[in-house]
Amino acid sequence: MKKLISTKDAIFAAAVSLFNDHGFDGTSVRDIAGKADVNPATISYYFKGKQGLLEACFTHFFEPYLRFLEEETAALPYIDAEVCLKRAVYKLLKFQSENHQLTRFIWREVSIDSQVVREIIASYLMKERFYLKCLFEKGMMDHSFKKQPVNFLIIQLKSMLTFPFLNSQQLREVWQLFPQEFYFVDHYYQQIDQWIRLMLVEQRNEPFEKEMLV
Numbered sequence: 001m002k003k004l005i006s007t008k009d010a011i012f013a014a015a016v017s018l019f020n021d022h023g024f025d026g027t028s029v030r031d032i033a034g035k036a037d038v039n040p041a042t043i044s045y046y047f048k049g050k051q052g053l054l055e056a057c058f059t060h061f062f063e064p065y066l067r068f069l070e071e072e073t074a075a076l077p078y079i080d081a082e083v084c085l086k087r088a089v090y091k092l093l094k095f096q097s098e099n100h101q102l103t104r105f106i107w108r109e110v111s112i113d114s115q116v117v118r119e120i121i122a123s124y125l126m127k128e129r130f131y132l133k134c135l136f137e138k139g140m141m142d143h144s145f146k147k148q149p150v151n152f153l154i155i156q157l158k159s160m161l162t163f164p165f166l167n168s169q170q171l172r173e174v175w176q177l178f179p180q181e182f183y184f185v186d187h188y189y190q191q192i193d194q195w196i197r198l199m200l201v202e203q204r205n206e207p208f209e210k211e212m213l214v
Contacts, residue, residue: 008046011036012060015053020101024054024109054109054116061099061106062124068092069131081139082201088135089161089192093185096165100180107166129154136200145200153199160192 005013014035018027029050033040047053068091072084096103110117110125132154139145164171164179171177178184 007036007038007042011038011043011046012053012056015050016057016102016105019054019057020105024050024105057102057106057109058116058120058124061102062120064095065092066124066127066131068095069128069135073131073134076134076138081135081142081144082196085135085139086193086196088131089157089196090185090189092161093189093192096161097180097182097185100165100168103165104168107162132157139200148199156195156199157192160195164188 011032015027015032018031018035022031027050029040029043032050032053033043036043043049043053047056069088072088072091075084110120133150136145136150136153140147140150164177164184168179171179179188
């Protein structure tokens with residue numbers, strides 16, 4: 001039996017699909033209304049227009065995204081930091097895979113300088129940075145992780161978490177990989193797990209030496 005979808009959800013789903021395909025600026029309220037099979041006035045009723053839909057997209061993405069990080073940060077007093085970090089990584093990969101259209105649109109949108117994006121950075125992205133810092137620093141404090149610059153670790157991890165979904169078309173056409181599939185999430189998580197063990201957990205017997213690149 002086909003699951004019934006509310007008018008508000010239908011509008012939101014149509015907006016996400018069109019924003020993903022054509023961008024926010026390339027999509028009109030009339031386009032969204034046509035895809036959702038509603039009157040444009042209905043969009044104003046539920047979302048106060050296209051700008052309201054954009055804000056709803058950010059909320060639908062970042063609130064659960066940050067909740068996963070918050071859950072694992074809250075577990076740090078009771079569970080090893082390595083376990084918490086890996087669980088957070090898996091949750092974020094799975095969430096982004098299940099919402100791959102929204103994810104691609106959001107990461108693309110936050111790369112564009114605008115007043116809305118500045119507000120997102122000041123609220124959501126600073127919280128993300130805080131939670132990731134807590135996970136890395138707690139592991140270093142407990143000697144579960146090797147000590148190293150946390151900011152660069154966050155940049156590396158963020159790149160691994162976002163690249164497949166931001167560049168999903170490239171993955172499909174060049175590598176025949178499909179980020180929306182569970183198979184991809186499972187295997188990609190294993191690669192990030194190896195990165196965590198190599199970068200943070202496994203101890204080297206020999207001291208690190210900076211090599212001259214020619």
